[in-house]
Amino acid sequence: MVRRGSDGVPVESRHRGPDVASHSLTATDFINTDEQWSTHNYHPLPVVITSGEGAWVADVAGRRYLDFLAGYSALNFGHRHPALVAAAVDQLGRVTLTSRAFHHDLLGAFCRELAQLTGTEMVLPMNTGAEAVESAIKVARLWAHRVKGVPDGTAEIIVADGNFHGRTTTIVSFSTDEVARAGFGPFTPGFVVVPYGDLDALRGAITSRTAAVLVEPVQGEAGVLVPPPGYLAGVRAACDDADVLLIADEIQSGLARTGELLALDHDGVRADLYTLGKALGGGILPVSAVVGRRAVLGVLRPGEHGSTFGGNPLACAVGRAVIALLASGEFQARSRELGAHLHAQLQTLVGHGVAQITGRGLWAGVHIAPGGPTGRMTAEALMARGVLCKETHAATLRLAPPLVITRDDLNVALNAITDVLTR
Numbered sequence: 001m002v003r004r005g006s007d008g009v010p011v012e013s014r015h016r017g018p019d020v021a022s023h024s025l026t027a028t029d030f031i032n033t034d035e036q037w038s039t040h041n042y043h044p045l046p047v048v049i050t051s052g053e054g055a056w057v058a059d060v061a062g063r064r065y066l067d068f069l070a071g072y073s074a075l076n077f078g079h080r081h082p083a084l085v086a087a088a089v090d091q092l093g094r095v096t097l098t099s100r101a102f103h104h105d106l107l108g109a110f111c112r113e114l115a116q117l118t119g120t121e122m123v124l125p126m127n128t129g130a131e132a133v134e135s136a137i138k139v140a141r142l143w144a145h146r147v148k149g150v151p152d153g154t155a156e157i158i159v160a161d162g163n164f165h166g167r168t169t170t171i172v173s174f175s176t177d178e179v180a181r182a183g184f185g186p187f188t189p190g191f192v193v194v195p196y197g198d199l200d201a202l203r204g205a206i207t208s209r210t211a212a213v214l215v216e217p218v219q220g221e222a223g224v225l226v227p228p229p230g231y232l233a234g235v236r237a238a239c240d241d242a243d244v245l246l247i248a249d250e251i252q253s254g255l256a257r258t259g260e261l262l263a264l265d266h267d268g269v270r271a272d273l274y275t276l277g278k279a280l281g282g283g284i285l286p287v288s289a290v291v292g293r294r295a296v297l298g299v300l301r302p303g304e305h306g307s308t309f310g311g312n313p314l315a316c317a318v319g320r321a322v323i324a325l326l327a328s329g330e331f332q333a334r335s336r337e338l339g340a341h342l343h344a345q346l347q348t349l350v351g352h353g354v355a356q357i358t359g360r361g362l363w364a365g366v367h368i369a370p371g372g373p374t375g376r377m378t379a380e381a382l383m384a385r386g387v388l389c390k391e392t393h394a395a396t397l398r399l400a401p402p403l404v405i406t407r408d409d410l411n412v413a414l415n416a417i418t419d420v421l422t423r
C-alpha cells in the first residue's frame with residue numbers, strides 16, 4: 001500500500017526523491033549542445049534536469065534540488081502530479097486533437113467547469129499565455145467598437161509600467177522593459193502606459209476611446225509586486241465610471257498561487273475578463289484561456305478568431321483535472337498557510353542583506369540590498385545549496401515553489417536562502 005501525502009504524492013518517493021536515469025554524458029555536454037543548437041534567448045542556470053516529482057527535480061548527476069521557480073507557476077501542483085498525469089495518459093488513449101472544425105466531447109465540460117470555478121460566464125480556450133492576452137486585447141477592441149461605439153481602429157488600452165504580458169509583437173509594443181522591446185519595432189499602437197499603483201494617473205488616462213485597462217493584480221516579472229491597498233478596487237471603480245473593461249492578467253498570479261483562486265479575490269474585485277494560463281496546463285502542456293462576461297466574450301462571431309490547438313481534447317482533459325484540484329480549495333489553503341510561514345521567515349532577513357520582501361502566499365520577491373550580490377550570483381549560490389530559483393531583474397529573486405511543497409522541504413530551502421543571503 002502506497003502512503004500518499006495530501007498532494008497525492010507518495011510519501012516514500014517524496015523523501016527518496018525522483019528516480020534518476022544514469023547518464024554517461026555530463027551536464028557540460030548537454031549545455032554545450034544547447035549552446036550550439038538552440039537560440040540564446042535565455043540565460044539558464046547551469047543545471048541539466050532529467051526528472052521531477054512534486055517539489056523536487058534531479059539532474060544528470062543524480063543531485064536533487066527543490067524547484068523554487070515551479071515553471072514560473074506553471075507547476076503549481078508540482079512535477080507529475082498523479083491526478084494530472086493520469087488524466088493525460090487516459091486521454092492519450094482516446095483522442096488528442098480534433099481542431100475546432102468539429103466538436104469533441106470534452107470542450108463544453110472544460111469550459112463550463114472553468115467558468116463555474118472562476119465565477120464567469122464564458123470561456124475562450126487558447127494555448128499559451130501570450131495568446132490569451134492577445135485574445136483579450138482583440139476581444140476588448142471588438143467590444144469597444146461594437147458595443148461601446150468607439151470608432152474602429154481608435155480604441156485604446158491602458159496598461160501599467162513594469163508590466164509583463166508575454167512576448168508577441170503587440171504585447172512587447174507596450175512593454176516598458178527595454179530588453180524585451182528594443183529592436184522589435186515597428187510597434188502596435190493603441191496602448192497607454194501609466195505607473196503601476198497610481199490611481200490618479202489611471203483615471204487621468206481614460207478617454208472616450210478607452211476600451212480596457214489591462215493589469216496584473218500582482219506584477220510577477222517586475223519582482224512580485226503587490227499594489228497599494230485599495231488600488232485594484234479603485235481600478236474597478238474607474239472602469240465602471242467610464243464604461244471601460246477591466247482585464248486582469250492572472251496567468252501567473254491566478255490558480256491558487258497567492259492563496260486565493262484569483263489574486264483579485266483578495267480585494268473582492270471582479271474583472272470583466274481574466275487571462276489564465278501557466279498552471280491551467282498542470283505543467284504538462286500549454287493551456288490558456290480568456291474567461292469572463294458573456295456580454296464581452298459574446299461579441300466574437302465565427303471566423304473572427306481561432307487557434308488550431310486551442311481547446312484540444314488533451315488540453316481539456318488535463319485542464320479539467322486541474323480545475324478539480326482547484327475546486328477542492330486545498331492548494332489555496334496550502335499557499336495561504338505555507339505562504340504565511342515563508343513570508344514570516346523571509347521578513348527576518350530584512351536588514352541582513354535584504355532590502356525588502358514583497359509578494360503574497362507562496363510567492364515572494366526577495367529584493368537584495370544595494371551593494372549586495374546580484375540576483376544571478378545569489379541564484380547560483382542557492383543552486384549549489386540545492387535550491388533552484390531565478391532572478392528577475394538585477395537584484396530580485398523570485399521564490400515560487402510548487403504549492404505541494406511540504407513544510408519540512410520549505411524549511412530546508414529557507415535555511416539555504418538564509419545562509420546564502422546573510423553570509
Ligand SMILES: *Cc1c(COP(=O)(O)O)cnc(C)c1O
Pocket residue numbers: 072128129130131133164165166167216220221249250251252253277278
Ligand atoms: C508568463 C506570463 C504571460 C505569458 O505567458 P506565456 O505562456 O509565456 O506566453 C503573460 N502574462 C503573465 C502575467 C505571465 O506571467
